[in-house]
Amino acid sequence: MSVLGERQWRFLFCVASRVVPETRDLGEVERAAFRAIVEEALGERPASLQRQFRLFLGVVRWLPALRYLAPLDRLNDARQDAVLTALQDFPVALVRKGFWGLKSLVFMGFYGRNEAGDRIGYRPSARGNEKLRTAS
């Protein structure tokens, strides 16, 4: 069973598009791979942590309403970034840690895909010393 419902997934993809802007360009297959990675990682964590994560997603979505009278996903890009930056530097450590967990999941989904490395210049080889010799 999925740890997140469809509405939560839509919101997570909204946050992901601010954390790693390239997630907006993912095709259907890549998006499914992203989702499978995040789903698997969340699924392995204890039920209590899964609950905390769902709760935190709700906080991230609705906290901006206190100031902007709208949830995060209804704000423009600049305001979304401002809210996420504020969460990263939030005075309460628990909120900062929650945001770190959220963005780490996004990084895992994006950079953990097997095909991600090639696009960012990361092409390891089992025979790396041969590359070293070529480079020198």
Added chain:
Amino acid sequence: MREKEFDVVIVGSGAGGGAVAAELGPLAATGARVAVLEWGPKVREQEFTGRELEMANRLYFDRGGVLTRDMSMTMAFGKGYGGSTVVYTGTSLTIPPQVVTRWNVPGLEAEDVLARSEKYLRQNNVHLLEEPLLNDNNRLFREGCRRLGWTVEQFPINVKGCLGAGLCNLGCPNAAKQGTNRVQLPAAERQGVQVVTNCKVERIEESACVVTVRNESFGEPSGWEPGEYRVKAKAIVVAAGAVNSPALLLRSRLPVELPALGCYFTAHPALILVAQHERPITNYSGHPKSFYCDQFAHSKRFLLETCMYFPFTTAKSLAGFGADHSRLMSGMDRLQMILALALDDSRAENRVTIDAAGNAVVDYRLSEPVLDALHEAMKASARIFFAAGAARVHAPAGSNFLIEASERHRIDELIPRSGVKPGKVSIVAAHLMGGCRMGTGRGDSVTDSWGRVHGVPGLYVADASLFPACAEINPYVTIMALADRVAEGVRNDLSAPPASRRAE
């Protein structure tokens, strides 16, 4: 519940368990029944793919991201045949004698630890990598340190036939790293020691372990049928690592009060720091960890080491997000990396406990001295990066996402101490130590200097959990040296007549 019987059972197959297994090999060769019970599987050679998430899942607990209770730090430790020796980089340092002296464990002499360490340096083919095999990431660190006038030393490493895959932390795909999975465990098995994988020790009872065998979807199946077993043994050596050893003893309801059990956990909390060069450098090819700088070990309590990580690990180590983050990540072949490790004090309140289900929970508070050390380390690393010619540096505590080379003279101002906030700054640990510390009595220690658990004859500990305080270096050689002592003690105790066996 099925029953098995052995003379000696070793729990765990990493640096500690592997060393004990090899040392007890001759005993097995003469007929003693010795078994190693390893929680994780034996990963097949073809399963070492070098793919980050796949290998993290196969080789680490919680994919290398075990959280402390307060979620301020993630801890990486290995699981499977060879334990963490499958996933370390193989850097092989002997402990500074003054650290052993400071540990102040009666009966434990620095000379003895060093002599035993030397044995493992030889056994594991430890040597310095030749100059042509050092990549730019490592050479730039050395150059930067030298330009600053700071000491820089080369790490001896334990490889044989290294092809420079640069994937040490994901398990060497070329079987070059000389971990216990390559050296001590096969040697032990050749002498008759039985290594049982996929076998979790649930608890220890009087002269027995209660275990569950459950196969994974990868790796070789266990030699034992899945199910529950009661495994009797005259001697039980716990070598499950600094998190799982104390947790196992805690859920075993030992017949003695050991108030120090689980306490004094240390971790060398660390930062992965990154700088960008204008042009590609060689970084992910070649051995990832060749140099270290201990210039500030005493004065500011941190060490700096070269390192090179993988895309996801790198991404989560950076503070920030969005376009700046993506731009930095978009050229991994231009990144130089440094691992900064704080030398943390041992504090009773930093401890391993267990939850209601018996799972390990680590309470670790990042103290002000640790955060101070990480702050100083961040600034020192920035200076090394710039001295090595980096165009820009990412300091997780920085007031800006990047510090440009033109701003290099403002490092103190641009990396404020106030920016070192747990949660914002990604703090990791892979040198996990303490929890079953050696000492003299039950009041403030768990074992004596030979790893014998106080008041429980036949029960021993043989891993990094024995460390009374942090090692101040990469710990695996010291773990093996201490395990070597424990094995000697086990041999002596087993050969003594039962009436004379030590019981406190």
